[in-house]
Structures are given as C-alpha cells and as structure tokens.
Amino acid sequence: MEICQLSGRFFSAVPLQFNVGLRKSSRAPKFLVCSNRVNCYQTGKTDQDSRNRMFILGMGFVGQFFTQELLNEGWVVSGTCTSMKKRNELEQRGFNVILFDANQPEMSTMNSLKSCTHLLVSIPPVMGIGDPILQHGELLRSTLMDVNLQWLCYLSSTSVYGDCGGACVDEGYPVSPTNEMAKLRLAAEQGWLKVAHDAGIKAHVFRLGGIYGPGRSAVDTIIKREPLSESQKRRVSKQFTSRVHVADICQALKASIHKKPARRIYNIVDDDPASRKEVFAYALDLVEKKWHSLTKETTHERAESFGQKASLRGEKRVSNAHMKNELAVQLLYPSYKSGLQSIVDQMENPF
Numbered sequence: 001m002e003i004c005q006l007s008g009r010f011f012s013a014v015p016l017q018f019n020v021g022l023r024k025s026s027r028a029p030k031f032l033v034c035s036n037r038v039n040c041y042q043t044g045k046t047d048q049d050s051r052n053r054m055f056i057l058g059m060g061f062v063g064q065f066f067t068q069e070l071l072n073e074g075w076v077v078s079g080t081c082t083s084m085k086k087r088n089e090l091e092q093r094g095f096n097v098i099l100f101d102a103n104q105p106e107m108s109t110m111n112s113l114k115s116c117t118h119l120l121v122s123i124p125p126v127m128g129i130g131d132p133i134l135q136h137g138e139l140l141r142s143t144l145m146d147v148n149l150q151w152l153c154y155l156s157s158t159s160v161y162g163d164c165g166g167a168c169v170d171e172g173y174p175v176s177p178t179n180e181m182a183k184l185r186l187a188a189e190q191g192w193l194k195v196a197h198d199a200g201i202k203a204h205v206f207r208l209g210g211i212y213g214p215g216r217s218a219v220d221t222i223i224k225r226e227p228l229s230e231s232q233k234r235r236v237s238k239q240f241t242s243r244v245h246v247a248d249i250c251q252a253l254k255a256s257i258h259k260k261p262a263r264r265i266y267n268i269v270d271d272d273p274a275s276r277k278e279v280f281a282y283a284l285d286l287v288e289k290k291w292h293s294l295t296k297e298t299t300h301e302r303a304e305s306f307g308q309k310a311s312l313r314g315e316k317r318v319s320n321a322h323m324k325n326e327l328a329v330q331l332l333y334p335s336y337k338s339g340l341q342s343i344v345d346q347m348e349n350p351f
C-alpha cells in the first residue's frame with residue numbers, strides 16, 4: 001500500500017492512506033478531491049464519512065443478512081429493493097433503502113454508488129434480457145469511473161458449471177451452462193468482471209450453492225407447508241445439491257474484503273452436497289422432535305415426494321477448497337445438518 005502525504009489548506013497534517021495500486025494513476029487526483037474521506041479531513045467531520053460504506057444492489061435474502069452483520073460492525077450500509085412495501089419493512093428494521101428498478105436505473109441511484117467504498121451486486125439476471133444493470137453499460141461505466149470503490153462482488157451461482165457427470169468441480173473446471181438462466185448468469189459474471197476491470201476496481205465473483213438460512217430452509221418449507229417452488233421441483237431427483245448457509249456467505253464476503261485475495265472467482269458452498277430427499281427427511285425429523293403437535297400426514301406426504309430415483313447425470317460436487325485455503329473461511333455450518341439444527345434451535349413457536 002502506498003502512503004500519500006498531503007499538505008495545504010484543505011488538509012490536516014494527518015497522512016492519508018489509500019491503495020493507489022488498485023486504481024488507474026490518472027484518476028488519483030479525482031480521488032483526492034472527491035473522496036468523502038478527504039471531506040472528513042477538510043471539515044473536521046468524523047467517523048461517519050471515514051467509515052466503510054457498503055452499497056447492496058438487491059437487498060434480498062443475502063443482502064439483508066449481510067446488511068445486519070455489517071451494521072453490527074459499524075459499517076454504513078445502503079441498498080435497493082423494488083417495492084415500496086418492502087422498503088417500508090426494511091426501513092422499520094433500520095436499513096437505508098432506495099427503490100430501484102434495474103431495468104430503468106435512475107441517475108439518483110447510480111449517484112448513490114459514488115459515495116460507497118464497497119459494492120455487492122445481488123440482483124439476478126432477467127430471462128430474455130440478461131443482467132438488468134449491465135444492459136445500461138454506458139451509464140454503469142461512467143458511474144464506476146467516478147467512484148471510490150475498493151471492492152466489488154457479484155453473487156453468481158454454481159449453475160454456470162452445467163452438467164458434470166458427478167465430477168468434483170473447482171473454479172478451474174470448464175463452465176458449460178445448460179439452461180437459459182445459467183447462460184445469462186455466466187454472461188453476467190463476465191460482464192461485471194469486465195466493467196470492474198475497465199474501471200480499475202478489484203472485483204470478485206462468488207458462485208453460490210443453494211442458499212438457506214433462517215426463514216428460508218427445508219424446515220421453513222415443512223412448517224409453512226408451502227408448495228415446492230419450480231426450482232425445488234427441478235432439483236428433487238438430484239443426488240447432490242450444493243448448499244451454503246447465508247451466515248457462511250457473509251463470512252466469505254467479509255474475508256474477501258479483508259484478505260484481498262488474488263483469485264477472482266470462488267465457489268461458496270458447504271462440505272456436504274446431499275440430495276433434497278435426505279435434507280428434507282432430516283428437517284422433518286428435527287421438526288417432529290421439537291414440535292410433536294404438527295400433523296404428520298401432510299409432512300410425510302411431502303417427504304414421499306422426494307423419493308424419486310436419483311441419477312448422476314448432470315450432477316456435480318462443488319469444491320470449496322479455495323474458499324477455505326485462500327479466504328481462510330472456517331464454515332459455521334459445514335453440513336446442512338448443523339445448519340438446519342441451528343435454524344430449529346432459534347425458532348420459538350412457528351405455528
């Protein structure tokens with residue numbers, strides 16, 4: 001890291017430190033003038049301006065969990081959602097949220113990016129369109145050329161590997177997405193890495209397994225007696241589905257911020273790829289042990305629906321070795337078993 005010492009009427013004698021190496025040198029003067037951190041020295045304002053600022057495009061399941069963790073650690077966090085109802089709910093929880101439709105990005109939202117130091121992209125591709133923000137390439141490019149970003153992460157999916165015949169798949173395994181959504185996902189990965197590279201921003205792609213956590217898990221599906229979603233139905237017969245608890249995604253995100261790893265792409269999954277049938281049976285057992293009063297018929301019928309014959313065609317076991325070795329992530333929930341157990345333990349009375 002280079003250390004720049006500034007003097008003159010705008011700056012105190014305190015040396016400013018920032019990582020010039022990540023940015024194009026021609027942009028350094030702009031950084032000095034525009035940075036909030038500099039404002040803080042100019043005006044004597046503290047703290048608020050010098051803290052890390054995360055912007056989350058898409059305050060969905062991961063975005064909200066991550067926001068809460070960062071707020072607990074003293075970050076300034078803002079993010080987006082698409083509906084007024086959700087914005088109100090999130091504001092009630094103390095979150096700073098902006099309404100944002102990525103299909104029609106507003107200048108004001110893009111301007112909000114300019115004051116952040118870190119950017120998490122958590123908006124999925126749209127069928128028939130692709131990544132909705134990358135569609136507005138020029139606007140995005142001009143915004144990113146004028147920001148003070150130290151870190152950008154795009155949340156992707158292990159679906160980009162496609163059908164692997166049961167192979168063990170690390171980040172070097174050739175990508176070969178088979179369905180339309182996975183193809184759009186791969187294009188989005190490449191698009192975000194390119195946009196960030198062109199702007200001199202350090203960027204990562206996290207390929208996530210099936211995300212679960214409090215409020216979204218096999219336990220919740222059983223308790224709420226929800227019908228299976230389309231993606232759940234598609235995965236019913238799979239022998240191996242990689243998963244990851246949302247708390248472990250957050251650990252990996254934080255590790256990539258603090259460790260500044262060389263690799264751009266990481267698989268973020270747990271140690272225990274397993275079939276839906278197995279996971280659902282385990283969740284059912286946990287629920288019945290804790291809440292004996294639950295009607296067993298419905299839940300057992302549901303368990304039966306996971307009894308279809310499995311085949312290895314199109315399957316993969318996704319490796320998390322690089323996440324562990326390079327990001328030094330020690331999984332809080334290495335298996336769905338400990339993850340589901342913790343979810344049940346935290347539930348008071350869900351009925």
Ligand SMILES: NC(=O)c1ccc[n+]([C@@H]2O[C@H](COP(=O)([O-])OP(=O)(O)OC[C@H]3O[C@@H](n4cnc5c(N)ncnc54)[C@H](OP(=O)(O)O)[C@@H]3O)[C@@H](O)[C@H]2O)c1
Pocket residue numbers: 057058059060061062063080081082083086100101102103122123124125126132155156157158208209210211212
């Ligand atoms: N769920 C999984 O198992 C899984 C697995 C691998 C990868 N992923 C991907 O990982 C990322 C994070 O997952 P997640 O489960 O946290 O996602 P999520 O809960 O579905 O959240 C997605 C966020 O994107 C926002 N969004 C969607 N379309 C948008 C648009 N056109 N314009 C603006 N915002 C839009 C949503 O807005 P609202 O808040 O208003 O709905 C939401 O905040 C997503 O890209 C997801 O597809 C998910």
